[in-house]
Amino acid sequence: MFSKTFGYALRAVTFITIHGNDGNKVGLQELSQALEIPHHFLGKIMQDLVRHGVVDSVKGPHGGFYANAKTGKTVLTDILRITDGNLVFSQCALGIKRCNAAHPCPLHDDFALCRDGMLQIMAQKTVSMLAEGVVSGDTFLVR
Amino acid sequence: MFSKTFGYALRAVTFITIHGNDGNKVGLQELSQALEIPHHFLGKIMQDLVRHGVVDSVKGPHGGFYANAKTGKTVLTDILRITDGNLVFSQCALGIKRCNAAHPCPLHDDFALCRDGMLQIMAQKTVSMLAEGVVSGDTFLVR
């Protein structure tokens, strides 16, 4: 469905929203250990998120990643677009070239409903909403 | 979402259901040209489907693939299981190890609903249902 990169990115951003603030940044080491994500790989992903302004970072001792004004308001599809590109949003389940109601494959009606529904939900959910669920113990970021 | 192999397999089986019968088999060449699928690759996929009894085949002149008693009744999840394995049915959207209501990731409730809904639909749809839609001109198998 979605790439591993997306899962890693989303979990990392949520974790930072919960545990990182301007005075107490989250290091790559800490992040990768807490979430059980290979840390070099996570480094790459974080670079990308910083470049897109989803989170901020500082180098040097006591450096790390921390939430900025945008972070909490970031919506899941924003992150999906960064990690997985735009194609996810419009691809046919059977891989035929066009995907639209005027030229549907045999699965289109059902699939488009499912896909677009999921994406719409993800376009409304923000990172801080996810963080809430984790803080309250309702949902989990690891294992 | 699903592999290309799955799309190829499903389109091929549907095409055979429509155009192939015991007296008039569909050759690999014809199949791959009609559906615009690389024919050597399609050959591999068809091998697998024949092995699983989804369609039958004969070699030699005027050989090819044709629908058997099972073909039309085959349900989409059967084909999905052959091409994509079992993992699709139970994987977490964020890639955490367990995926169940007792240990949900922040996306679980929405995602599981969407995924299981889609799979349930696919567990009820048969190849002959798809074929009907194509024959009546409502849906398309190519492009």
Next chain:
DNA sequence: AGAAATAAAGAGTGTCAACTCTTTTTGTTG
């Protein structure tokens, strides 16, 4: 039986996501 057609089988190639390792840059602190 021999030739031709066709699926089956197998080996090889390209690409990309996912992951690892090394080096560089930047910032902090003593």
Next chain:
DNA sequence: CAACAAAAAGAGTTGACACTCTTTATTTCT
């Protein structure tokens, strides 16, 4: 300023999927 810590950058590795090409086995037809 020197030492050090941490992110950034870059190069390399691996495995799986997607695809190609070649060879073999089987069947039909003459």
